[in-house]
Amino acid sequence: MTTLQTQSLLPSVAIDCVVFGFHENELKVLLLKLKNIDLWALPGGFVNQGVDLDSEALNALEIRTGLDNIFLKQFHTFGSIERNDTDHNRMLVDKKVIDPEWFEWFDQRFISVGYYALVEYSQVREPIPGPISEACEWCSVNDLPPLMLDHRHILETAHMTLKTELNNQPIGLNLLPKRFSIPELQSLYETILGKKLDRRNFRRKVMSFDILVCTNERRTGVAHKAPLLYEFDEEKYHAAHQAGLSSGW
């Protein structure tokens, strides 16, 4: 097992990352399968004394996904006293998920700073398991395996945040391929929101944001007439992300 240098870590503080990807009309999330037990966890980690919190979240993600320079957003810090569960931690030692030496470290009360990320599914080649996990896989948010501690709550809070932010921010830049059709964009929205949207209203609304550029190309190799492909105007996209999509006051 890897040695955990706990003396260089900030006590009481953990990080959990909810990494969303979009694939075959499903919203997926990156999860770690713990060793020796049917229990899964969000990727994350601890904070080195000499490293900024936000940088540690990016580090954790880069290690698991190989992706750097991704959109990572702090969404909530989880600080309930019930997060700590000594029985659960003993069980992890019993099952040889964590080394007995680590028990004391794992069994302290942690607050966890939650981050979410939207990544392009196709660019994450092979997620890499960590020291306490044996696999790292994309799981559908609608069919989650059993998750450790409050990780399901953290994941659901991230999903809820994403839904709310859809009302005020553009989305898609890191979830879709560079070129996409309006029906593909609509499908992304429908997947995140978990409901069907009206085709014409969706098109009208999304066009009104003025963040799409039509490439005048169509996807090749499809049987019936393929829809036009679009790209995001990245400058306008980022500006809308900053300012919000609402008309404002």
Next chain:
Amino acid sequence: MTTLQTQSLLPSVAIDCVVFGFHENELKVLLLKLKNIDLWALPGGFVNQGVDLDSEALNALEIRTGLDNIFLKQFHTFGSIERNDTDHNRMLVDKKVIDPEWFEWFDQRFISVGYYALVEYSQVREPIPGPISEACEWCSVNDLPPLMLDHRHILETAHMTLKTELNNQPIGLNLLPKRFSIPELQSLYETILGKKLDRRNFRRKVMSFDILVCTNERRTGVAHKAPLLYEFDEEKYHAAHQAGLSSGW
């Protein structure tokens, strides 16, 4: 000086509260004046091992303002390594702001969970100073005194969050008296946003939210014809708060 029972506190974690009030067309914020030095701080504190993070934020606020049951929102966790400043902490000991016994505790690296609150100015009778402060006062956000560490950055981040949320959420319930005129509500928005709004557009937009109830009364004792007074429909207000004001998808 009060004894700080540091052994019962969670290491590395602090709380800072940005408490906004609205008075005489100014957005104000509650600040503590440190003892023996011209330096101010946001009210906040540390987290007891046995107490939830969110409860500690409410406790800190109740102690300073006497208000309970207030709208308190976690908005960001500040985790830069530059937050820790040993020279600054030594200076606080030299100036007898903090007891030399506390130096070690204060000089650890803290991440700080930021909360903001909107309180009705008139209901906070006399803010109460804390163990390291000699006064607790409402200061205008446009004319801030010197603030310790990164407290100005925390305050400005809270203000920015509030401005952004104005696009998606109703505001006013805890900032205005129970009954208010539309011009008074507009004045609140203008103060938070730091800009003038068009009177007719504001009225039309705010009425479209369907969260106001007209009382058919007017403020008495004003010379010219007084505007009608409104109240929030609290049920609709809270529903809009949950769902967001945008039309949604």
